[in-house]
Amino acid sequence: MVASAVTGGIVHLGGIGGSNGSRASEKGGELPPATATVVRTDLVRSKTVDGRLDFAQRRPVKSAVDGTVTVAAAEGRTLTMGQALYELNDKPVTLLYGPVPMFREMKTGDRGSDVLQLERNLRDLGYGAGLYVDTRYDRDTEAAVKQWQKSLNREPTGKVGRGDVVFQPGQVKVVSVDAALADQVGPGEPVLTIASTQPVVRAHLDQTDGALTAAGTKVEVTLPSGKTADGRVAGTVRPEGSGSGGGAAAQEGIVVEVVLDGGARAASGEDAKASVSVKFVSEARKGVLAVPVEAVLALRGENGGYGLQIVQGTGTRTVRVDTGMTADGQIEVSGPDVREGLEVGMAAS
Template identity: 90%
Template structure:
């Protein structure tokens, strides 16, 4: 059996001298002397091999989504970009009337009034109670006289006409407190039903990163990543999932449309991103495969073995002699390749092509 140079990532061994047949034991192989020694050597080491991909990212906030007007009107008080809003506060004002943030999973889909029943009524009553207007109110799915009275008290506190009814353009339900990440309608703008007025997100910081379509395996929820923030600080995180391009807020245009946008949650939450510049780029390192504590050599040290059995080998250098041993190969990363076999051990000196 003769030894040939491995192509396609395993380097050429031209000029190594006469390498003979390869057997199975430590004494197998041929030896060479003097000028037949390899032009360079490396050592078998025990190390961690990590295959990774690093892409650009940007700090943002989770669950970015637009808030659209439910009615026609003129913006009389615009939203404030960067502001964090909680239950009972106005997102903006339309026709001199506040559009109030309330908490709940059910969107505002109808006008609520006496006689109505439903889960939307239940979450409205919970908000009225939590805002301090629930005296005598039974929190249930019925919009009764007590509900109407509580709504009137709330409307008076907002300097609004106490109608006792809650219209589609009066409130916006969201799961919790929100952060205004952009303003889509400025003061005096005319907006109609379905037109965006502002874009909100949760207050949880995330990093959004762009991957190629071929990187689908890296987008699974829970995939661990390493994020380098704009300040240079490195923090751990995990993939929460993918987001639609229109929600990514990346501003990357057509280039982003060709890939996948993933949302990365930072370990440490808000503390991890405190003081970071949200307008500066970050980087995200995705680990696709890792092997801990394996034996490895430079890729250029591995030989392709020709003959009946084929496979791969290493040229072991012992003083002024060499011998070739058969090895099994595994993962490659950062110019090194995992090797194994009965004759492979840590500290072994092996030949390789000249650098």
């Protein structure tokens, strides 16, 4: 009888040289203490962690000028083009759409892409019926700005100051209020934290889970209501509360942002303050032959490799196999002598 030892769930068999084919040995040896069946199944390697619902692309809105907050924004509100993000010194700071940030005062005679996006907003808001949208801030632009300023109860100067508007790519969600009513704020100080209206899930992974953070990694999210939703990793984000130098918060792990396949509908009606469960799938193999890890034999000798002890009636034979992915205690096996339904030996549990 061949001596064996169990290491890491795999039985090591000594003294079996085998042949060049798949069959390592054939004998009527003693029956194993336990058996299992070769099954055809899906193997999925995954990790499940806690997460929470949030919105994508969080970023602060900072004041461009000194002033007093006279209207505080409402947390959770969705704002669109032409609406006030907040009011400073009793004057609205208006949300307009465009990729170019507000970096200067705009006035007659100016040219640039910022002027172009301002004119697009004026046109879309209904000001300046005859306005020709281009990169020039001309008299027609000034007239349209004055119309718009009167509607906001601002002095109709025809100029747009740095503290008058905030440009963002589209509609935004107010996720937190950083400056309350009557707070004094100066240039560069945050007033609001906003995000896109696209719901996401933020989940914390360990530093050793770097492979799961790749963009496109598939996940399954169990929402607070118990419903499940498919999603994919969009990327990593800085942990909340971590500074530019990292610190304790950054050392605790990696924060991953997950986009739900169903978009806003997938998270509709869910409790945004409750936690969710996020299952990361790092690898999946569909319809493969598999056995418990304990059924695989590590063959020693000239050829080495791995094998299975096939149980046939009152005897056994050992065949070579190729091994693949492992998940949940099962391992993928393949070879010409392996088929679904075979009974294989296992070490005693």
